[in-house]
Amino acid sequence: xxxxxxxxxAQELRERYKAERDxxxxxxxxEQYLEPTGRFAHLLEDxxxxxxxxEPRKDEVTVAIIGGGFAGLCAGARLKEAGIEDVTIIxxxxxxxxxxxxxxxxxxxxxxxxxxxxxxxxxxxxFPSAKYVQGHEIHAHAQRIAETFNLYDGALFSTAVEEAxxxxxxxxxxxxxxxxxxxxxxxxxxxxxxxxxxxxxxxPGIEDFxxxxxxxxxxxxxxxxxxxxxxxxxxxxxxxxxxxGTGATAVQCIPHLSATSxxxxxxxxxxxxxxxxxxxxxxxxxxxDLQPGWQQEWLQNFATLQSGGFADKDLVKDGWTDIAIxxxxxxxxxxxxxxxLGLDEVWLEAFTDSDDEKMNDIRARVNTIVSDDQTxxxxxxxxxxxxxxxxxxDEYLQSFNNPATHxxxxxxxxxxxxxxxxxxxxxxxxxxxxxxxxxGFEVHIMHSAHYExxxxxxxxxxEHWDNGMKSLHGINMHGFPNLCILGLAQGGNLVANVxxxxxxxxxxxxxxxxxxxxxGHTMFESTQEAETNWVNRLEAQDRGFLANCTPGYYNxxxxxxxxxxxxxxxxxxxxxxxFFNYLSDWINKADFEGIxxx
Numbered sequence: 001x002x003x004x005x006x007x008x009x010a011q012e013l014r015e016r017y018k019a020e021r022d023x024x025x026x027x028x029x030x031e032q033y034l035e036p037t038g039r040f041a042h043l044l045e046d047x048x049x050x051x052x053x054x055e056p057r058k059d060e061v062t063v064a065i066i067g068g069g070f071a072g073l074c075a076g077a078r079l080k081e082a083g084i085e086d087v088t089i090i091x092x093x094x095x096x097x098x099x100x101x102x103x104x105x106x107x108x109x110x111x112x113x114x115x116x117x118x119x120x121x122x123x124x125x126x127f128p129s130a131k132y133v134q135g136h137e138i139h140a141h142a143q144r145i146a147e148t149f150n151l152y153d154g155a156l157f158s159t160a161v162e163e164a165x166x167x168x169x170x171x172x173x174x175x176x177x178x179x180x181x182x183x184x185x186x187x188x189x190x191x192x193x194x195x196x197x198x199x200x201x202x203x204p205g206i207e208d209f210x211x212x213x214x215x216x217x218x219x220x221x222x223x224x225x226x227x228x229x230x231x232x233x234x235x236x237x238x239x240x241x242x243x244x245g246t247g248a249t250a251v252q253c254i255p256h257l258s259a260t261s262x263x264x265x266x267x268x269x270x271x272x273x274x275x276x277x278x279x280x281x282x283x284x285x286x287x288x289d290l291q292p293g294w295q296q297e298w299l300q301n302f303a304t305l306q307s308g309g310f311a312d313k314d315l316v317k318d319g320w321t322d323i324a325i326x327x328x329x330x331x332x333x334x335x336x337x338x339x340x341l342g343l344d345e346v347w348l349e350a351f352t353d354s355d356d357e358k359m360n361d362i363r364a365r366v367n368t369i370v371s372d373d374q375t376x377x378x379x380x381x382x383x384x385x386x387x388x389x390x391x392x393x394d395e396y397l398q399s400f401n402n403p404a405t406h407x408x409x410x411x412x413x414x415x416x417x418x419x420x421x422x423x424x425x426x427x428x429x430x431x432x433x434x435x436x437x438x439x440g441f442e443v444h445i446m447h448s449a450h451y452e453x454x455x456x457x458x459x460x461x462x463e464h465w466d467n468g469m470k471s472l473h474g475i476n477m478h479g480f481p482n483l484c485i486l487g488l489a490q491g492g493n494l495v496a497n498v499x500x501x502x503x504x505x506x507x508x509x510x511x512x513x514x515x516x517x518x519x520g521h522t523m524f525e526s527t528q529e530a531e532t533n534w535v536n537r538l539e540a541q542d543r544g545f546l547a548n549c550t551p552g553y554y555n556x557x558x559x560x561x562x563x564x565x566x567x568x569x570x571x572x573x574x575x576x577x578x579f580f581n582y583l584s585d586w587i588n589k590a591d592f593e594g595i596x597x598x
Contacts, residue, residue: 073096
C-alpha cells in the first residue's frame with residue numbers, strides 16, 4: 001500500500017469508492033445479462049446424467065418437494081424425522097445437490113466454513129475433511145443426506161416442473177412436469193434455491209467466436225482435461241485461454257487455469273475483495289470435544305457473530321465473523337469512553353471505521369502477495385466489504401505472479417466485443433483458443449421459479465405478490481393452502497450461510513405438516529391477518545448502503561431498488577438469530593399462531 005493510500009481520510013475513501021462505483025454503473029443494469037439461448041441453450045441441459053425414458057407419474061403422495069438441493073433435502077430430512085415417510089422430491093438435475101450438482105468447475109468450494117455450511121452433519125454422522133471443502137465433497141454430502149433419509153425413494157430426477165396448481169375439489173396440489181407427470185400432493189414444499197439458472201454476459205458478438213467457449217456452470221473437462229477433484233487440466237498446456245469475470249466463481253477456478261494454461265488472460269471489470277482463507281485439513285482433534293447438539297451451537301455462534309451479536313468465543317474464526325467482531329469491539333470501546341452514548345448513536349460510526357480498517361487490510365494484503373506493482377493496484381477493491389460477496393482464497397492473488405497469467409483490467413468497462421478469433425478490451429484485440437464465461441447465476445433472495453404456482457380460485461403466486469412478496473415467516477402464504485416455501489426473504493435473510501435458513505425453515509415446515517396430519521386435518525393456511533401483521537412487522541433494508549455500492553447482484557447492478565423489491569426482501573427487524581429463536585419458540589408452543597387448520 002502506498003503512503004498516499006495509507007493516509008487517505010475517511011472522506012477521501014468515500015470519494016474514491018463513489019468514483020469507482022460511478023464508472024461501473026451501466027444504463028442497462030441487470031438487463032445486461034442474457035438468457036441461455038441459441039449457441040448456449042445447452043446451459044439449460046444436463047451433461048452429467050442420461051435422461052432415461054420412464055412412464056409419467058399420475059399417483060398421489062403426501063408431500064412433494066420441488067428442488068433437490070440443500071433446501072429440498074433439509075425439508076425431506078425433517079419430514080422423515082417427523083415420521084412422514086411418503087415424500088417425493090422433484091428435481092430438474094439428474095441427482096440431488098442443486099447448485100453443487102451443476103457446479104463442477106475446478107476449485108469449486110464453499111466460502112463458508114464446512115462445519116456450518118453443510119447441513120445435517122450430526123444427523124448423518126459426517127465430519128468434513130477440511131475447514132472449507134471442495135464441491136465434490138459437498139455434492140457427496142447432499143447424496144449422503146438423501147441416502148440417510150431414503151429421499152431417493154420415488155424421487156423424480158431429470159424432471160422440470162411446469163405448473164403447480166391447487167385443486168379445491170380434491171384439496172390437493174396437482175404438479176405437472178415436462179415428463180408428462182400429473183402428480184397429486186396433499187402438501188407442497190418449494191425449495192428452488194437462490195441460484196438456479198446460469199446467466200450470460202451481454203457482450204456483442206458472443207455468438208460469433210469460432211474457438212471453444214463454455215460457462216463455468218457446465219465446465220467442459222473433455223476439452224480442458226482434468227476433473228473436479230483437482231487433477232491438472234493438461235489439455236490446456238498449449239492453449240490461449242480467456243476468462244471473463246472475477247467474481248466468486250472465477251476466484252476459485254483461476255488458480256487452476258493459471259497452473260495449466262499455456263497463457264491465461266483474466267478480463268476484469270471489478271476486482272473482488274480477497275481475504276485469506278487459511279484452509280486446513282480437519283483432524284480427529286477438531287472433533288474430540290464435540291458434544292451432542294454441537295452443530296446447532298456452531299450455527300448459532302456463527303450467525304450471532306456475523307450479525308454483530310455477542311458470544312463468549314468465535315467457534316468458526318473466519319473472514320465473515322472478523323468484520324463483525326471488529327464492529328462489536330469498537331462499539332464497546334466507544335461506549336466505555338462515552339457512557340452517555342447509546343448503541344444507535346455509535347453503531348454507524350463503528351461500522352464505517354471497522355469497514356475502512358478491514359478494506360485497508362485487504363488492499364494491503366494484495367501488495368504483500370502480488371509482485372508486479374501495476375497488477376497489484378488493479379487487483380485492489382475500492383468499495384465497502386459487504387457491497388459484493390466477500391471472497392476468501394489462499395491461491396488466487398498468487399496466480400498473478402505466474403508470467404503466463406495476464407490481468408486485463410478494463411477499469412470498470414468490461415469486455416467490449418467478441419469476434420471469431422478472440423475478444424476486444426481496452427481497444428486491444430486478444431486472440432484466444434478458449435473463452436470461459438464466469439458470469440454466474442441468476443440470484444434471488446426472494447423465492448423464484450421457472451414455473452407458475454396457482455392457489456385458491458386460480459390466483460397465481462405472481463399475482464399474489466404483484467405489489468411485493470407477502471408471507472407469514474417467509475414460509476406460508478394466505479390463499480395457498482398446504483404450501484410452504486424454503487428461502488431467505490421475510491425471514492432470517494442470512495446470506496452469509498444460506499443453508500442455515502433452510503435448516504430452520506425445514507423444522508417449521510415439518511412441524512406444521514405433522515400438526516395437520518396428527519390433528520386429523522386436511523388443510524392448513526396462514527390467515528390473511530397473520531400475513532399482514534407479519535409483513536408489517538418486517539424491516540426493509542436501508543437504500544443508502546447498497547445504493548452507494550459498486551454494481552453487482554447485491555444492489556440490482558447499481559440501479560435503485562424499487563419499493564416492491566425492498567418490501568419483498570424485508571427482514572426480521574432484530575436480525576437472523578432473533579428470527580431463528582422466534583421461529584423455534586413459535587414451533588415449541590405448538591399452537592401455530594397465524595395458521596388456520598381445517
